Amino acid sequence: MKTLLEILAVASLTYFAGLNLAYLAFTAIAWRGITHHRRERAYAGADETLTSPLTPPISILLPAYNEEAGIVESVRSLLALHYPQHEVIVVNDGSRDATIERLRGAFELVPVRKALREVVLTAPIRATYSSRRHPELWVLDKENGGKADALNAALSAASYPYVCAIDADAMLEEDALLRVAKPVLDDPELVAAAGGIVRIANGCRVEHGRVVDVALPQSRLATLQVVEYFRAFLVGRVGWSRVGALLIISGAFGLFRRSLVEAVGGWSTTTVGEDVELVLRLHRYLRERGERYRIEFVPDPVCWTEAPETLRVLSRQRRRWQRGLAEALVRHRRVIGNPRYGALGLFAFPYFLVFELLGPLVQLLALPFVIAAYATGAVSLQFVAAFLVVSLLIGILLSVSALALEEFGFRRHVRGVEAGRLLWYAVVENFGYRQINDVWRLIGLIDAIQRRAGWGEMTRRGLGARPS
Amino acid sequence: MAHVLAAVAAALGVLGVVSVCVLALRRIQVARADRTTREAEARLRPIALALVDGEPVAGELESRDALRVAALLSRYARWLNRDARRNAASFFEQLNAVDDAMLELRARRPWRRATAAFALGDMGSPRAVPALVASLDDPSRDVRAAATRSLGRLGAAEAVEPLVHALASGHLPHGVAGEALLAVGADALPSLRRLERESDATVRAAAVELVGLLGNASDAPLLVERLRDTSAEVRAKAARALGRLGAGDAASALRAGLDDRIPFVRAAAANALGIVGDEEAVPALLHIARTDRFEVARAAARALARIDPSRTRAAADESPHLREATDLLA
Numbered sequence: 001m002k003t004l005l006e007i008l009a010v011a012s013l014t015y016f017a018g019l020n021l022a023y024l025a026f027t028a029i030a031w032r033g034i035t036h037h038r039r040e041r042a043y044a045g046a047d048e049t050l051t052s053p054l055t056p057p058i059s060i061l062l063p064a065y066n067e068e069a070g071i072v073e074s075v076r077s078l079l080a081l082h083y084p085q086h087e088v089i090v091v092n093d094g095s096r097d098a099t100i101e102r103l104r105g106a107f108e109l110v111p112v113r114k115a116l117r118e119v120v121l122t123a124p125i126r127a128t129y130s131s132r133r134h135p136e137l138w139v140l141d142k143e144n145g146g147k148a149d150a151l152n153a154a155l156s157a158a159s160y161p162y163v164c165a166i167d168a169d170a171m172l173e174e175d176a177l178l179r180v181a182k183p184v185l186d187d188p189e190l191v192a193a194a195g196g197i198v199r200i201a202n203g204c205r206v207e208h209g210r211v212v213d214v215a216l217p218q219s220r221l222a223t224l225q226v227v228e229y230f231r232a233f234l235v236g237r238v239g240w241s242r243v244g245a246l247l248i249i250s251g252a253f254g255l256f257r258r259s260l261v262e263a264v265g266g267w268s269t270t271t272v273g274e275d276v277e278l279v280l281r282l283h284r285y286l287r288e289r290g291e292r293y294r295i296e297f298v299p300d301p302v303c304w305t306e307a308p309e310t311l312r313v314l315s316r317q318r319r320r321w322q323r324g325l326a327e328a329l330v331r332h333r334r335v336i337g338n339p340r341y342g343a344l345g346l347f348a349f350p351y352f353l354v355f356e357l358l359g360p361l362v363q364l365l366a367l368p369f370v371i372a373a374y375a376t377g378a379v380s381l382q383f384v385a386a387f388l389v390v391s392l393l394i395g396i397l398l399s400v401s402a403l404a405l406e407e408f409g410f411r412r413h414v415r416g417v418e419a420g421r422l423l424w425y426a427v428v429e430n431f432g433y434r435q436i437n438d439v440w441r442l443i444g445l446i447d448a449i450q451r452r453a454g455w456g457e458m459t460r461r462g463l464g465a466r467p468s
Numbered sequence: 469m470a471h472v473l474a475a476v477a478a479a480l481g482v483l484g485v486v487s488v489c490v491l492a493l494r495r496i497q498v499a500r501a502d503r504t505t506r507e508a509e510a511r512l513r514p515i516a517l518a519l520v521d522g523e524p525v526a527g528e529l530e531s532r533d534a535l536r537v538a539a540l541l542s543r544y545a546r547w548l549n550r551d552a553r554r555n556a557a558s559f560f561e562q563l564n565a566v567d568d569a570m571l572e573l574r575a576r577r578p579w580r581r582a583t584a585a586f587a588l589g590d591m592g593s594p595r596a597v598p599a600l601v602a603s604l605d606d607p608s609r610d611v612r613a614a615a616t617r618s619l620g621r622l623g624a625a626e627a628v629e630p631l632v633h634a635l636a637s638g639h640l641p642h643g644v645a646g647e648a649l650l651a652v653g654a655d656a657l658p659s660l661r662r663l664e665r666e667s668d669a670t671v672r673a674a675a676v677e678l679v680g681l682l683g684n685a686s687d688a689p690l691l692v693e694r695l696r697d698t699s700a701e702v703r704a705k706a707a708r709a710l711g712r713l714g715a716g717d718a719a720s721a722l723r724a725g726l727d728d729r730i731p732f733v734r735a736a737a738a739n740a741l742g743i744v745g746d747e748e749a750v751p752a753l754l755h756i757a758r759t760d761r762f763e764v765a766r767a768a769a770r771a772l773a774r775i776d777p778s779r780t781r782a783a784a785d786e787s788p789h790l791r792e793a794t795d796l797l798a
Contacts, residue, residue, distance in 0.1 A: 039579040040610055053681055054646035112795040115769075115788035117762050130796065159766075185643030186613075379470075386473030393480035400487045407491055411498065419495060423488065 005373040012366035013387065019355050020394045026239035027401045033238045034409040037299055055185060057085035058177060058255070059158035063150030064090055064168040068097040070209070072106040074168055077209030079134055083177045086164075087136040089154040094123070094144025103139050108132040114140075120152040120266035128157070147251070148267035148274040155266055158258055165267075165275075167252040171201060171209055171304040179301035180255050183294065192282055192293045193256045195249030196301035197233045199412070200226050202309065211304045216418045219309040220425075224433050226307075227425050230402040234299060234409070241297035245348035247283075249295070251275030253303035260285070271331070273324015280332045287341050299409065315440045322357070322444025329353055330448075357445065360438035392430050399426035508536055516540035519556040520548060534565035535583075538590040553592040560591040570599045578608035585611055589618025597624045604634050613644045620648025628652060628659035632678075636670035649678050657682055664690055669699035676702055680709025688715035695721050695737075700730040707733065711740030719746035726752050726768075734760065735767040742771025750776050758787045769793040 060078055064071050071090070078088045092100045103109060109129035116125065123145030131137040142153050151165055162184060164177065180196040202217035217223050240246045249256075254275065261267075264281045267274045279295060286293045308314040329336075329352060336353060338345040370387055373379045403422055406412070413419060516537050518525045529537065541548070541556055548556070560566050569591065572584030585603050588596040596618070603615035604627075612634070619627040628649060635645040649656055656678065663675035676694050679687050691713070694706035707725050710718045723746065725737030738756060741749040753775070756768035769789035773780045777797050784794035 036579075039582075052643060052647040052650060054643060054650075054677070110795075110798075113788070113791045114795075115762070115766060115792045182643070186641035187638070188642055189638070382470035383473065386470050386477055389477040390473050390480065393477055393484060397480055397484050397487065400484060400491070404487060404491055404494075407494060416495060419491070423491070 003378075005369065005376055006378040008369040009373040009379055012362070012369055015362050016366070016391060016394075019359065020398075022351060022355060023235070023394075023398050026235050027398065027405075029242050030235045030238040030405055031401075033242045034234065034299065034405050038409050041300070052185075053084065055084045055181070056162055056188065057087075057160040058083065058162045058164050058181065059154075059160040059258070060086055060088045060164045060166055060177075061151055061154035061158065062088060062090045062166050062168055063093055063147050063154065064095065064099050065093045065144070065147070065150070066095045066097045066099065067168040068095070068099045068102050070169060071099050072102050073209035074171070075103065075107065075137065077171060078166070079137060080174070081172060081177045082174045083181075085160075086177065087138065087159060088134075089138045089140065089157050091140045091142060091150040091154045093142060093146070093150040100139070100141050104129070107134060107137055107139075109139055114138065114157055116153075116156040117158075117262075118156050119262045120155065122149050122153040122156070125153060146269055148269045148271075151274070152266040152269070155258065155261060161258055162255055163258045163261060164253070164255045165251065166303070167305065169306055170198075170252045171206065171211060172253065173211070173302045173304070176253070176301035176303060180253070180298050183296045183298060184255065184257075187294065190292060190294050191257075192260050192286060192295055193249055193254060193279065194296045194298055195237070195246075195254045196297075196303055197237075197299050198229060198250050198252050198303050198305055200229060200307040201304035202307050204304065206304075214412050215415070216413060216421055217307070217309070221311065221314060222307045222309050223421065223425050224429050225314075227399055227403065227422060227429055230406050231399060233297075234405040235398070235402050237297040238299055238405075240348060241295075243343050243347065244294065245343040246295050246297055247279055247344075247348050247352060248276050249279050249297070250303070252305050253301070256282075271324060271327040272320050273328050276324055277328040277331065280328050280335070283341070283344050284332060284335065287344065302412075311436075315443075318437060318440040319444035319447055322360075322441040323448040325352065326357055326445055326448035329357055360441040360445065363438050364435070364442060395430040395434060396427050399429060402426075505536075508533065509540060512537050512540060515559075516544065519559055520544045520552050522549075522551045522555050524555070525559050529563050529565075531563075531565060531568050534560060534563050534568075535587050538565070538587045541590050541592075548592075556590075557592040557594070561593055561595075566591055566593045566596060570596060573599055573603055573611075578606075578611055581606060581608065582610040582614040585614035585618055589614075589621035592622065594622060594624070597622055597627060600624070601627050601630055604630055604640070609641070612639065613641050616640050616644050616648045620651030623652050623655060625652055625655035625659065628656045629663065632660070632663050632671055632674050633668075635674050636668055646674075646678070650681060654682060657687075661687070661690060664694060669697070669702055672697065673699065673701045673705050676705040676709055680705065680712045683709070683713060685713060685715060685717075688713060688718050691715070692718050692721045695725055700728070700733050703728060703730070704733045704736040707736035707740045711736075711743040714744055716744045716746070719744055719748065722746065723749050723752060726756060731761055731764050735764045738764065738767040738771045742767075742774040745775050747775055750779060754779065754783060757783075757789050757793075762789075765789045766792075773797055 062078065075088060075090060090103060109131055111127055112130040114128035123143040125140055125142040127141045129139040138157055140153050140157060155163060166172065176196055180194050183191045183194045200217065200222060201211055202219060202222040203215045204211045205213035216226060237246060251274065260282055264285045268277045271277050282295065308317055335341045335345045336349045370384055374381060374384045403426055413422065512533060515525050519541060569584040569588050573581050575581050585600060588600060600615045600619050604612055606612050616631060619631065631645055631649055634640045635642065660675045660679050663671055664679065666672050676691065679691065688710060691706045691710050694702050697703050697706065707722060710722060719741065722737045722741050726734055728734050728737065738753060741753065750772065753768040753772045757765050757772055760768065765787060766789045770793055773793040780790060780797065781794050783790050785791065
């Protein structure tokens with residue numbers, strides 16, 4: 001028993017060492033990436049080059065389910081984005097509220113029998129509308145089929161060579177579409193997809209569907225997520241993007257070459273992680289054909305979104321994310337360790353399997369193992385204490401590094417007091433928040449094994465109505 | 469083992485404290501730098517505005533301030549006429565800022581070379597053109613992009629050929645190169661017309677597209693010739709260019725494009741015929757709108773609706789595309 005516990009304790013230690021080394025490597029890669037990006041901004045002259053008639057037009061796909069509260073503002077802000085040519089395709093996915101009525105009233109919709117490509121089968125479309133006021137706006141009214149199904153319906157109506165999938169509650173900054181399209185403009189033959197950063201809008205002042213003053217949320221839970229998002233986007237996605245193995249483009253804001261999405265069969269309706277799954281399918285499709293391509297993360301186009309402020313809603317979201325990841329990895333398991341898929345098969349998949357998917361299980365079990373090893377005398381009290389301290393300090397250091405990346409690269413939270421608060425939360429999140437997150441993710445993994453269905457509902461407070 | 473972990477913990481603790489200190493210092497430093505920049509810009513704005521207005525400006529400036537003035541000028545770029553550019557150029561020449569920046573093009577660090585290449589475009593001195601053209605071969609893509617943008621800003625017609633070749637070889641960011649060539653404007657046309665007959669199809673495609681954006685009716689015959697190009701990409705771009713130029717004389721050649729074996733060429737031809745309003749194309753467009761694949765049929769239906777709304781309405785029930793086009797007419 002003692003030997004077994006010793007082995008488990010050493011295994012836990014090795015796992016933590018591996019995980020933290022990976023994090024440190026990504027932090028270093030991300031530093032390089034953000035530093036380059038920061039310098040590039042000074043001489044890229046993005047705004048003057050991105051308004052060219054050579055810029056490819058983009059179809060924005062906006063699935064909406066029970067979004068009566070904010071849909072009109074969302075659509076207005078998307079129509080007003082700074083981009084030479086884009087259309088907005090809203091899909092009312094069988095909402096049970098007045099989403100479609102709000103749209104009809106606000107945009108003077110008239111029925112137009114739109115020809116649909118029907119590359120991917122979807123739930124029946126009841127009607128299609130065009131706007132008298134905005135010829136670049138289309139609305140599809142369909143029976144409920146879920147987010148992926150709504151995206152597929154919008155895909156079938158898209159006219160332009162690139163599609164940008166956006167969540168109905170998300171708010172893009174005015175130049176976000178231009179910035180996320182930059183890799184496509186630079187290398188149209190090479191870039192298959194690109195994603196931007198998602199930031200948390202809770203606490204920000206929002207006017208007419210736009211964030212006009214960036215501030216931290218009043219809710220502690222939402223503030224913890226701000227730090228968490230910095231880590232995920234500025235370290236994780238920048239890092240994976242630079243090694244050419246980006247697996248996740250957030251469903252809230254992602255740009256794709258339409259012909260490729262059609263070629264791989266659109267968004268999958270049989271997983272809750274349709275965003276991850278689509279990116280994996282694109283990787284596989286292109287790798288298996290031996291094509292040169294890039295799937296990129298661009299850190300400065302911003303999509304603002306509302307974060308959950310209650311544990312109940314947050315737990316559902318995290319379980320869903322973990323379940324989506326599990327489903328995607330299982331579906332594409334043949335990529336794991338397969339050199340044919342390059343960095344994707346040899347690094348990204350094993351990393352996501354071992355550290356992201358199984359991480360919560362190992363991390364939650366590590367502590368009892370170490371304590372049991374101490375109880376049986378397999379390890380000393382000093383060892384247990386040092387192990388805990390090292391784990392916590394590494395967690396804090398990684399969060400602080402993510403804050404530093406934000407500070408050096410973007411500095412969106414300009415108030416000094418907010419920087420201090422973020423620093424405090426970077427410390428605090430290691431005492432409870434990360435552990436409870438691991439519990440939710442573990443439950444998500446169990447959900448995936450049990451094939452539990454459903455997205456769960458996100459209770460929104462509505463950002464536009466909230467004081468700063 | 470515990471001792472090792474304790475040592476690691478101590479090191480991490482120190483690293484954490486150092487990181488927090490660096491962050492705090494960075495905040496202070498950035499706040500100061502922002503203030504300095506704001507103050508410097510307020511001080512230098514009159515100089516930049518005088519240059520925009522074409523007024524003579526004399527005086528000594530540090531090289532950092534010269535770069536700031538160049539950056540300020542870039543904000544007013546679209547209001548800079550030829551005189552103002554010349555005025556700005558002689559101002560920066562007097563300060564030796566152009567020579568300094570050209571020297572920086574040989575700096576070891578790519579970001580310094582890129583910054584210098586970018587600034588040279590805003591300084592407006594044509595003397596920088598050869599150095600910038602040479603920078604198109606820089607090993608760093610960022611430097612090449614900045615040099616490209618500056619060559620466009622300087623309206624360097626002599627850079628058109630190297631720019632198009634670099635663009636076609638994927639050596640330059642597509643958007644930046646395209647925008648630079650458009651910025652050169654009509655002066656780029658003689659070179660672009662020559663490039664329409666290059667052996668490399670990618671070069672021809674880029675040249676044809678730009679002629680469509682910069683050219684005029686006199687370019688139609690050359691573009692019509694390109695409708696028979698061996699490359700489908702070139703044929704499609706030629707059709708689009710003819711549509712943009714509204715080249716009615718090219719209608720019969722565009723009608724032939726409706727029979728092209730490549731769908732996107734047929735779609736481009738249909739679209740162009742809609743723009744030039746060729747009534748003779750109506751039967752062929754009607755046929756395509758009924759029978760061809762999605763993208764082509766849609767382009768044909770839309771073209772038909774532009775040329776002959778009543779025929780479109782009459783045929784509304786014959787295809788989903790004609791139905792959509794009819795509903796949009798309403």
